[in-house]
Amino acid sequence: MCALLSGGGYAERVAVPAGQLLQVPAGVDLVTAAALPEVFCTVWSNVVMTAGLRKGEVLLVHGGASGIGTAAIQIGRALGARVAVTAGSAAKLERCRELGAEILVNYRDDDFVEVVREATGGHGADVVLDIMGGPYLARNLDVLAMDGRITIIGTLGGRDAQVNLGAVMKTRARVTGSLLRRRTPAGKAAVVAEVCEHVWPLIESGAVRPVVDRVLPMAQAAEAHRVLEAGEHVGKVLLTT
Ligand SMILES: NC(=O)c1ccc[n+]([C@@H]2O[C@H](COP(=O)([O-])OP(=O)(O)OC[C@H]3O[C@@H](n4cnc5c(N)ncnc54)[C@H](OP(=O)(O)O)[C@@H]3O)[C@@H](O)[C@H]2O)c1
Structure with missing residues (x-):
């Protein structure tokens, strides 16, 4: 067991x-x-049970090469979603691509909002699985498609954020978070x-x-x-x- x-x-x-x-x-x-x-319970509970990712939607996974990220890419693909990832090197992005990620963003060089918008014909991401927290919240809202969902599971970048609530209203965004341990x-x-x-x-x-x-x-x-x-x-x- x-x-x-x-x-x-x-x-x-x-x-x-x-x-x-x-x-x-x-x-x-x-x-x-x-x-x-740990990784599959975290990914499934957030991406599927909470955010309700559906076939044909776009899933953006921050830290695609992490333990959580490598699981999220594969679950996204298995559900028939298009998967976008951020990672810090070309080699890690290549590993993400092998796992099924389609839209690859090196967060050190490129802006994920621009890359994901362009790759999806302006649509953006339906679901964002976020591990960065505060510093990424505004851009996560910017990259969101209509009725998009952001689920925050980590605050590697920090816990505080300033948010333009207009961005939340514009896309009818839902921002949630969870800690597996607190269940x-x-x-x-x-x-x-x-x-x-x-x-x-x-x-x-x-x-x-x-x-x-x-x-x-x-x-x-x-x-x-x-x-x-x-x-x-x-x-x-x-x-x-
Ligand atoms: N809420 C919950 O229930 C729950 C459960 C499990 C884990 N978690 C959290 O999930 C997170 C990931 O856990 P893990 O064990 O999979 O971590 P990990 O393997 O240690 O990976 C951390 C990742 O953060 C990425 N990263 C660092 N700076 C970044 C940036 N600016 N933009 C995008 N990605 C960046 C790294 O990417 P590069 O290596 O490519 O630079 C790396 O892939 C942690 O914060 C952990 O606490 C939460």
């Missing part, structure tokens, strides 16, 4: 409510399975049940795959943190005991 934890993932043993357990998908080994619950056990179980029903078959068929950058022994946890902080990874970094 693998599990969606409520924290404490560095422990050697952990207790979770039964509703947070998932059968390891067929064809996935136990270590690789550790890469699945009750029943709330987590509801997400896990949907992920088992809808995502696990995609993993078992090979349409969606875990993206693991490297696996390190627990004794090298400091090295794992160094890799993450330096941004050297694409997807997940796993620790084993």
Whole structure:
């Protein structure tokens, strides 16, 4: 089994409510399975359960090469959406393209509002999955299509933002956010049940795959943190005991 934890993932043993357990998908080994619950529960609950991404819509994923981003690209494609991503290097954008992203924006060189608008014939993004928070909110509103949805799951850039409410009204924007950890056990179980029903078959068929950058022994946890902080990874970094 693998599990969606409520924290404490560095422990050697952990207790979770039964509703947070998932059968390891067929064809996935136990270590690789550790890469699945957190990212796919986060992506599914935000992009699908909250933002309601539909076939044919445009999904913009910030940090496309992150653990969350690599899962979001694949879920977006599996649902029949066009996927746009931001990432910080050409090599990472290429990895995103291999996973199914179509519109690629190097956030160091280009403005994602301009690139996504141009690539979609002015339409913009129907759903934005955001990890940057404050500094990206105004531009996330600018890139939004009519009736667009922004779902904020991280504040890597900061928590404060100033917003022109005209931009919210203009597109009938919906701005939401969530923290998986803050969901009750029943709330987590509801997400896990949907992920088992809808995502696990995609993993078992090979349409969606875990993206693991490297696996390190627990004794090298400091090295794992160094890799993450330096941004050297694409997807997940796993620790084993
Ligand atoms: N709310 C929830 O329930 C929940 C659950 C899980 C995770 N999260 C959050 O989701 C975020 C991603 O987690 P993770 O583990 O997948 O992270 P990660 O693998 O460490 O990746 C962080 C990403 O941030 C990107 N980034 C940095 N500056 C950026 C910018 N200016 N524009 C666009 N992207 C930028 C990096 O892109 P480059 O490497 O290309 O520079 C990198 O891909 C974190 O903030 C985490 O706390 C939230």
